[in-house]
Amino acid sequence: RKEVEQDPGPFNVPEGATVAFNCTYSNSASQSFFWYRQDCRKEPKLLMSVYSSGNEDGRFTAQLNRASQYISLLIRDSKLSDSATYLCAIRGLGNEKLTFGTGTRLTIIP
Amino acid sequence: DADVTQTPRNRITKTGKRIMLECSQTKGHDRMYWYRQDPGLGLRLIYYSFDVKDINKGEISDGYSVSRQAQAKFSLSLESAIPNQTALYFCATSQGFGSNQPQHFGDGTRLSIL
Numbered sequence: 001r002k003e004v005e006q007d008p009g010p011f012n013v014p015e016g017a018t019v020a021f022n023c024t025y026s027n028s029a030s031q032s033f034f035w036y037r038q039d040c041r042k043e044p045k046l047l048m049s050v051y052s053s054g055n056e057d058g059r060f061t062a063q064l065n066r067a068s069q070y071i072s073l074l075i076r077d078s079k080l081s082d083s084a085t086y087l088c089a090i091r092g093l094g095n096e097k098l099t100f101g102t103g104t105r106l107t108i109i110p
Numbered sequence: 111d112a113d114v115t116q117t118p119r120n121r122i123t124k125t126g127k128r129i130m131l132e133c134s135q136t137k138g139h140d141r142m143y144w145y146r147q148d149p150g151l152g153l154r155l156i157y158y159s160f161d162v163k164d165i166n167k168g169e170i171s172d173g174y175s176v177s178r179q180a181q182a183k184f185s186l187s188l189e190s191a192i193p194n195q196t197a198l199y200f201c202a203t204s205q206g207f208g209s210n211q212p213q214h215f216g217d218g219t220r221l222s223i224l
Contacts, residue, residue, distance in 0.1 A: 043200055045215070049212060089212075096160070097143075097158065
């Protein structure tokens with residue numbers, strides 16, 4: 001089993017819709033969780049950290065489910081500009097390295 | 111100006127050549143990382159450094175070497191480039207304290223080995 005897994009998609013979603021995707025991880029001792037956004041041929045940019053109690057930033061909501069070992073990202077009222085690949089990144093307890101998922105590709109359709 | 115700067119942005123070279131990719135940062139972060147990204151494989155860690163005298167291998171360090179000349183600079187070398195090292199390379203930085211520190215990426219270097 002991979003350390004971090006994501007559904008590669010693509011997710012094709014109409015503008016204004018709500019979309020959610022998950023990222024599963026295998027190390028139950030994982031401690032830090034992040035979502036990044038990557039546009040085509042560009043660098044990953046931090047979208048948001050994921051906190052144990054869940055957190056929200058505008059239209060974006062991130063949640064952590066430790067029991068089932070996954071994090072999720074929900075995007076409400078999706079915009080054309082949300083089209084990108086979304087990467088999850090996870091750091092294990094005592095491990096200084098981030099492990100990245102391969103990303104979920106999202107396309108918002110007008 | 112970008113906080114994490116990579117040079118060159120694009121490079122095409124031939125098999126067997128020595129290549130150096132440079133990364134500099136103005137964020138004041140202690141930790142620096144080199145990744146490569148390939149389609150379908152995601153980001154893979156090549157080397158990382160926690161300070162000037164610290165070098166650590168990542169998951170795919172074979173064929174690569176690094177140098178941390180100063181806190182702000184971290185260079186990646188391909189001693190004798192081969193075609194399967196064709197990829198998009200990213201440098202990243204993070205703060206040195208707290209487990210919940212994210213990494214911040216440079217613009218990337220697109221490297222093609224012919």
